[in-house]
């Protein structure tokens with residue numbers, strides 16, 4: 001048996017979404033704080049959900065996703081919410097991440113868009129980013145596009161992250177019908193937003209289908 005991948009369910013947009021993700025096998029639960037996302041939530045609404053949920057979030061890591069945000073905006077989210085990890089999903093440089101880490105004192109992940117210079121870009125964050133989310137580059141969207149990239153490149157991303165001692169989540173267009181193919185690459189983590197939604201809401205049955213495939217793959221290897 002191989003180690004099951006970590007599962008990050010991203011773009012939770014309501015208390016109900018968060019409850020569904022909490023009751024799943026997700027290891028990481030993502031909330032998006034950029035106005036550029038259709039999945040954007042405000043710090044204040046998220047604060048009310050976590051107040052209501054109390055200890056129920058124990059055992060899950062909460063990931064705050066930001067795109068080229070100001071330090072003050074990130075600080076505000078971290079001060080009000082039980083955020084464990086900050087995911088920078090924009091053009092943030094290695095210097096930006098280093099400054100952020102010093103200011104916020106939380107692990108910082110960097111989203112890298114699949115493409116020709118992606119490995120080189122990963123290298124520039126070595127020793128700074130403790131995790132990478134490899135996502136599809138789509139025009140006019142930083143993430144959450146529901147589109148996958150050419151997974152032939154996945155082993156190279158996993159290898160570079162492992163060399164750095166960083167986590168590596170594969171993202172972009174993963175759903176119940178293609179997750180098996182991705183599992184053959186044995187990614188450390190899988191990150192999904194669109195593939196677990198129906199009508200913009202997290203969908204328990206889609207989550208269950210994906211988790212069944214992950215478990216079946218695990219017992220077959």
Ligand SMILES: O=C(O)c1ccccc1NCC(=O)[C@H](O)[C@H](O)COP(=O)(O)O
Pocket residue numbers: 010011030032034036037038039065067089133135141142143144145146147171172173174191192193194195
């Ligand atoms: O999901 C979004 O709307 C989003 C918007 C802007 C920046 C990041 C965003 N999502 C971050 C994630 O980690 C998603 O899970 C990742 O992009 C994969 O999304 P999907 O292709 O929809 O599964």
